[in-house]
Amino acid sequence: MTVTDTPERDDSEKAAEARPAKLGAVGWARWFWRTLTSMRTALILLFLFALASIPGSIWPQRGVSDAMVGQYYADDPELAEWLDRFWLFDVFKAPWFAAIYLLLFLSLIGCVLPRTMAHLRELRKKPPAAPRNLSRLPQHAVLDGDLTVEEAARRLRRLRFRVTTGPGWVSAEKGYLKETGNLLFHVALLGLLVAIGVGALYGYRGNVLVVEGDGFANTVAAYDRYMPGQQVNAESLEPFSFTLEDFQATYIAKGDKRGQALDYSAKLAVSDLPGAPERTYELKVNEPLDVNGTMTYLLDHGYAPTFKITDGKGQVAFEGSVPCLVIDPATFTSECVIKVADAQPEQLGILVAFLPSTVPAEGGEWVSIFPGAANPTAQVYGAFAGDLGMRDGVPQSVYEIPPEIQKKLKPLVMKADPLAVGQKLDLPGGAGSIEFTGVKEWIALQITYDPGRMPALLASVLATVALVFSLTVRRRRVWVRVGEGPQARAEAGGLTRTGGDFGEEFASVVAALNHGSNPGVKDAR
């Protein structure tokens, strides 16, 4: 049967709902299926779907704002624990969320399948015979001239009606695209769900931070964070590589919006295959690098000052760049942590504030006033000696020395003057020295492979186009009756099945019936 809500069906539904006590297993199943595929259930599930998404905008979501989730845990671990128990940090992966949309789509299938069958049957059928009295239809007109059934049918066909004839009458219908559109729209929604699912299973996503001059090769090991779908094979990653040759950011220099970024661009030397010749690519926001469907996006950037650290034994224990965390995006005031694991006799941990455009502030402080590196300085505000605890097996963030470890270290320096490029700070007690050697920048990249992207796009486009047909096309019928005898006149009647006004169009149909192929031309008789 067609699953639509007719008044009768509503009644039978209610009756069915009242009766399940007497039903057997099959009856129960039928009752369940009917309830699930009823329009009212679909409506309730739709609203539930919307309602269930709201928590996702209230609580921070993992994978979107991990840092804020961490903040919840830091602020109130017990509450965070409870929120997590209800999947409120992973709303869109929650079983209760999945239950709603799976039921909704099941209901959708149950709704669309029978309707598709009915529609296919209807597409093969002829329009119904003309009612006896056309003057009782919502639209009615008396036609001039002596139209024959054949001629009326021909003229209606020319207007792209589907036409059938009988003795003395013509019946015509058009607007089947409405239901076709409606069905295709719902099927496209199913397609979209499948495409999203395919993307989640067979795609992967990874993040990596690259400093100017460094390279990246697309292997699992090269990622800072790698999130594969369940069906992704680590060997199947697109084997491209690149080097970050240069990064440039430009900022507004004057006015209210001083410091706001105008543009970023990263110059990459890309090799699509191992050993393949390099090509340059200018990576920008909104302009990802595409290597056979694996996309590389520029998400973020920051400074990576370079240092040379000499230890207590006079040996160079560290030389290179240190990516810093941006503390204030308006001025790119940044904080950097250097963990010198190779320093002898003791490991060194050094905390540095990096200021790209340094000016003196009150009270002997220094601040950055602009995000560009006009006057970069590095200020050591903490230097410690001791065991950094990096061999404990507990993974540490590169951006901090955990407080519990810091407590056990021996403080060497608590505050120093800012170093300009080329300047050196000697650590007290012959513990070594730190030299600020230069400024580089880092970029944060996301690399994504999603085989569902194109199918999802196609499904969405189909859904939109089908939706337009579903909402704008109307089913309409026109009948013509041709009387017999010399006095009889031909008349036409019409109605539309889904509301809206049909008057204007009916008038033009009548004109076409009266005047043949040229409804605009006045009758020449």
Added chain:
Amino acid sequence: MPAEADPVLAALSDQLILATVLLYVIAMLAYALDLAFGRAPAEASAAPAEPVLAAVGGAAAPAASASQREENGDTALSEAEETSEAGEGAGGTQPAPKPLPVWVTKAGTAALALSWLGLVVNLAALATRGLAAGRWPWGNMYEFVIAICLAAVAAFLLMQLRYPVRFLGAFVVGAAALGLGAAVHALQVEAGPAMVALNSYWIAIHVSAAIAASGLFIVAGACGVIYLIRNDAAVHLPTREELERVAHRAIVIGFPIWTFAVIAGALWADKAWGRYWGWDPKEIWAFITWIVYAGYLHARATAGWKGRSATVVQLVAFACLLFNLIGVNIFIPGLHSYAEIPG
């Protein structure tokens, strides 16, 4: 893109906005006059085709006999549509016309003229703002609100060309005046370059579509509000059926545009953020808005929830739309960098 805005054009834009507010306010007063003393819309607004439908619609059912429909696989839902359509047409009670003073008949015309003028000035304000900054003029919340007010008035004026919906003027144009006033008061920022992520042709596609759909939804929302506050004595307001029909029309046009806007947003996100859908708060609320409007269409099309319940659903969807515009920008941090709220 220039790093600095043209100060003359920017100042001109600010003045044009004030002029727009003024025009809209006067237009609103003229509409109100027209509403209060003009002809009752039930009489003034009946479309030529509808009385016919109303008169014969009820009789249509026997004409195409029930058994015939059955064998043609007709769904009763379409019958429901037809009969309700007939009922809607017949709903308007028509009070006898009474003679009107000239200044009243002119008020409605003046209101329309003022609104068209306001629309042009509003457009000019937006255009000069865009020219001043050298980019599409919807790069922050101030500009976005201005554009939505423009879209709402445009949607109303265009609908008004085809359908008898002048009664909406006081509400839509009034809301636009309020919106512009609030934007000037609370959201104004100096003209200048937008956030880097907004440097893309997608802003023209995605945001324009969202603005156009919002304009239509505002018209529908105005109908919904009038529907709920209208009491039966208010003969100057159109019937509830009329209100519902206008709202439905606006949503039927707005919904596919909104759908397109969401999809264009996904395409843009795919370029800018590395995924086409990531449940950013703005995306969540665009999705919720979409689902609730889809719920409204379902409710109306098939479940027979016409009238008050459908109107409530429509208004809930509208509230979601507004929350996405205002609440999400201001209260919830996310990737969408429209906000740029001053201070």
